[in-house]
Amino acid sequence: xxxxxxxxxxxxxxxxxxxxxxxxxxxxxxxxxxxxxxxxxxxxxxxxxxxxxxxxxxxxxxxxxxxx
Amino acid sequence: xxxxxxxxxxxxxxxxxxxxxxxxxxxxxxxxxxxxxxxxxxxxxxxxxxxxxxxxxxxxxxxxxxxxxxxxxxxxxxxxxxxxxxxxxxxxxxxxxxxxxxxxxxxxxxxxxxxxxxxxxxxxxxxxxxxxxxxxxxxxxxxxxxxxxxxxxxxxxxxxxxxxx
Numbered sequence: 001x002x003x004x005x006x007x008x009x010x011x012x013x014x015x016x017x018x019x020x021x022x023x024x025x026x027x028x029x030x031x032x033x034x035x036x037x038x039x040x041x042x043x044x045x046x047x048x049x050x051x052x053x054x055x056x057x058x059x060x061x062x063x064x065x066x067x068x
Numbered sequence: 069x070x071x072x073x074x075x076x077x078x079x080x081x082x083x084x085x086x087x088x089x090x091x092x093x094x095x096x097x098x099x100x101x102x103x104x105x106x107x108x109x110x111x112x113x114x115x116x117x118x119x120x121x122x123x124x125x126x127x128x129x130x131x132x133x134x135x136x137x138x139x140x141x142x143x144x145x146x147x148x149x150x151x152x153x154x155x156x157x158x159x160x161x162x163x164x165x166x167x168x169x170x171x172x173x174x175x176x177x178x179x180x181x182x183x184x185x186x187x188x189x190x191x192x193x194x195x196x197x198x199x200x201x202x203x204x205x206x207x208x209x210x211x212x213x214x215x216x217x218x219x220x221x222x223x224x225x226x227x228x229x230x231x232x233x
Contacts, residue, residue, distance in 0.1 A: 007134075009093070009099060010093060011213055012214070013220070014228075014230070019232075021137070022158060022230075024137065025137040025142070025156075026158075029137065031189070033153055035136075038135055040086060040124035040127070040131075042122060043114060043123040043125055044122065046107075051132075051146070052151065054082060054084060055148055055151045056148075057082070058082040059080055059148045060084055061081055061083045061084065061144070061145055061165065062084055062086060062146060063069060063083070063084070063086065063141075063143050063144075064086045064142045065087070065091075065141050066089060066090045066140070067097055067110075067116065068093055068097050
């Protein structure tokens with residue numbers, strides 16, 4: 001996305017910042033390192049769930065995305 | 069991905085979808101301004117694509133999304149216990165993931181057979197099928213603004229070809 005756009009931008013706009021995001025992706029969170037824990041809301045029941053709760057039970061495939 | 073989730077569930081892999089900001093918002097599927105709205109659009113996503121995997125809705129500010137690299141369709145495989153990152157990709161491709169899962173199963177089987185294995189670092193350049201027609205058709209369901217934004221993006225990329233995707 002373009003610089004200075006808010007996180008929840010109103011319209012998609014490519015630019016230098018998006019290029020940097022792709023470049024940074026390769027440099028951060030290297031394989032073999034510990035994945036950051038986070039908490040999010042489970043859609044099914046509205047409960048807060050931590051990634052660490054899930055990885056305590058199983059290996060986890062984590063996919064990110066949206067409707068659009 | 070739904071087929072893989074079912075196939076590999078009993079092989080020690082749980083699949084989770086993290087719902088993020090809208091990548092191509094439009095009049096019919098706008099950007100998020102409230103968390104309740106984000107939940108509603110996550111439900112629409114679940115219904116429209118018949119998603120059976122558990123969906124975790126990220127915070128309105130994108131806490132998890134930012135922590136993992138903020139790209140629109142990232143994929144990670146994270147190991148049980150210590151949360152070691154076993155695999156990461158800047159785009160989700162089921163065929164690539166299947167290769168990785170089979171590789172990990174092979175590693176597990178070697179350990180179970182008491183064969184000594186140790187980690188090694190490796191990289192490879194993946195590829196994914198481009199389905200522009202399907203993507204653009206979907207953009208129309210987001211609203212005219214999403215289509216117009218995409219057309220502007222195509223014009224931009226004529227002058228500034230992206231290094232990715």
